[in-house]
Amino acid sequence: MFCASTNKSVDVIAGKLIPGTYLIENYKALIANQNLGLALWNSFRNATVLTVLCLLICSIAGYGFEIYHDKGKDVVFTILLTAMMIPFAAIMIPMFRMFSTLKMVNTMGAFMLPSIATPFMIMMFRQASRSFPHDIIEAARIDGLSEVGIFFRMFIPTMKSTYAAAIIITFMGAWNNYLWPKVILQNKDAITMPMLVSNLLSGYTVDYGMLMLGVFICTIPTAIIFFAFQKSFTEGITGAVK
Template sequence: MFCASTNRSIDVIAGKLIPGTYLIDNFKALIAQQNLRLALCNSFRNATVLTILCLLVCSIAGYGFEIYHDKAKDAVFTVLLTAMMIPFAAIMIPMFRMFSQLKMVNTMAAFMLPSISTPFMIMMFRQASRSFPHDIIEAARLDGLSETGIFFRMYMPTMKSTYAAATIITFMNAWNNYLWPKVILQNNESITMPMLVANLLGGYTVDYGVLMLGVFICTIPTAIIFFCFQKSFTEGITGAVK
């Protein structure tokens, strides 16, 4: 991909795998064709805010499902798991009609609301919460710490590996999300990086050097996030607590 981004389109089609000297030319062509700066800013903003909100909401839900006991808890959790079986394409049109009736088309809230709370993230935090020592909770309650304080001061620092794994998954999904933003964000000012890359394929001719450069730039942030949190990723997936 990187080698292709440094070559001309004709060289990419010919299968050239050696880095070329057209990286700057392809970058200038990319900027001339698309608003790269706007797409990067929109994607960073959307992915960062969505990741923070999703981690907060889903971790509270997963913590509540595991720590607090109620007869209806398992029934509600079963409904959440059942929602994982419904493909997004089946609910996309009803969701668009709902947001359209609420006058929320082309808004950041419409983009984020369907992804703030996901069954997979809730299930992941619930499974991780099973390894959280309940003795810590009881000791904190005896010391007079509130339930909110227990969550933010005891639970969150202990589950750092789970939060790291959830950060990688949520950020990558938010950054690479194409279908829902394409549907709900209809003005040019809301363009994201996946939409920018798709636009490079929309002409009569495709400059594969410019296209590969766009894909390469789109890949860099997710790769950085993964390498920053990779040490905690395996522990977070397995629900390990030190």
């Protein structure tokens, strides 16, 4: 991908696999044809805010499902998991009509609400909460620590590996999301990196050198996030607690 981004389109089509000298020209063409800076900013802002909100809400939900006992919680959790079987394409049009009725088209809220609490994230935090020592919770309650304090001062620091895994999954999903932003964010100023890459394919002729440069730039943030949290990723998926 990087080698292709440094070559001309004809060289990419010909299958040239060594770095070329056309990187600057491809970058200038990308800047001239697309609003790269705005797309990067929109994607980074959307992915960051969505990741923070999703981790907070899903971790609270997963913690609550496991720590607090109620007769109906298993029924609610089963319904929640059943929602994972419904493809997004089946609910996309009803959601758009709902947000359109609420006059929320072209807003950050409409973009984030469908992904702000996912069944998979709630399930992952619930599984992680099963390894959280209940003795610590009881000791904290005896010492007078509130339930909110137990969550923020004890649960979150203990579950760093789970949060690291959730950051990777949520950020990559939000950054690479194309279909829903394309539908709900109809303003040109709301363009994201997946939309920008898609626009590079919409012309009569495709400049593959410029296209691969756009894909390469789009890949860098997710790669940085993954390598930054990779040590905790495996532990977080398995729910390990040190």
